Amino acid sequence: MTELSMRVRDLHVDYEVFTERRASLRQRIVAGQGSGRRVIHALKGVSFDVNRGDAIGVIGSNGSGKSTLLSALAGLLPPTSGEILVSAEPKLLGVGAALLPAATGYRNIRLGCLALGMSAHELDDAIGDIVEFTELGEALERPLKTYSSGMRARLHFAISTAVRPEILLIDEALSVGDRAFRQKSRERIESLLGDAGTLLLVSHSMDEVTRLCRRGLWIEKGVLRATGPIDEVIARYTEATNATE
């Protein structure tokens, strides 16, 4: 019998955007509540189940709601309605938002790990591994802002994969760095998942999705269009995109 690690039922996520910035007092008073605000229905009733240990590729065109889905599953965007049940707290891969450009690589490893939820004690055990994985050596003593984009990508990836969540969410993070590092990253993700880890991967690279995932979810305009074995879902998605071109 398969165990579920996630159940999503009739998930709706709406959010408000302000055409420029957040409305100021002047805008609210002078122009009234309605101006400059627009409600985006990013997800319109999505339902699916995820089995424990499943790797699922989430595909769809730009602006289809894939990233919103991942944010909602990570608990960062509360659903407008519907239900998300999980066996453990899903974690979104990525650490960039916590890092300080003016601080050194070492300092950023510390900060990033703590942001990911490690305690100072756990950090001491993990730091050696991360340093080794980055292959950055003495560059870790320099401020992050002096890094090349490839170096930065290595650091980000090494930190964000230092924790091992039961349910991992990835939003386009793998296609970074040089070829050797990409290979290394893939292996790290595979080992991170092990036999029990659950993965939801948002990607535009069909190669990557096919390689890592067994099942697929195709989302278009906030609606779930297809679900099933990854090859079938990709086939239907490509067919539909080709037809509109």
Place this chain on the structure above:
Amino acid sequence: MSEADDDAAGLAPLVTVTTSREYLRRVWQRRDFMFALPVEELRSSHRDTVLGNVWHLGNPLITAGVYYVIFGVVLEANRGIENYPLWLMVGVFAYGLTSSTVLGGASSIAQREGLMRSFRFPRAIVPISSAIGNLITFSFQLAVLGSLALITGEGVSRRWLALPIVLVVHSALNLGGSLVVARMNDTFRDVQQLIPFLFRLLQFTSGVMFSADKILASDNALIRTVVVYNPLVPILDAYRWCFMGGSFDWGSTLRATVVAGLLLLFGFRYFRAAEHRYGRA
């Protein structure tokens, strides 16, 4: 995919409404992050200036110098105050902690938007860690005040042991105010623009540069009331008592303690009530 409901055994809702107690427990769980954030920021800030972190001291010192010239030399507001340089400096530093903590709280939510979009944690961590950053800076300022007390002949005193208590009451007040304006500023970004003016006004009724008694002698009833209920007046006096001795007003100090506690309680509840909104738009 099976639709049977018993499959969902072992699954729990992702979004759960928690009690205040549970919320605080989660904040405490993230304490290492809460402290690391301001520490790392302080470490790496001011790297582009020659004097670096010395500016955290230099800034209020220069401010105190300017006030000394205006209020001590020109307006002679120092009459009746012994050791006016120290008296003034304690006021400027302690008042500065309040204004920078509250202003920091207001801007913190906008500043940490990216963080909140990427990580799940109790949002109160954002204004709290900003307050911690200000406390770290203030601890260096306290060291300067201690040295100044020695230089000006006040000497080491057992009263210094009361400083942590004063600091706790003061911090409760600051954090309470910070949490309130953090939410207000998230709704109306204009709040952040208004706060500096508010604090400039409040400064004159807090007994920073001249004794609050001067205002109590005023004919204007409204401004007298502001001074009587302003919890910063007894808090600044308590700091001064620690460094300079003199009389200690228990009544007003206790009143300030109650006000500080209530503001923190209200601020926490008020901030939490909009928890899901922070970092979204």
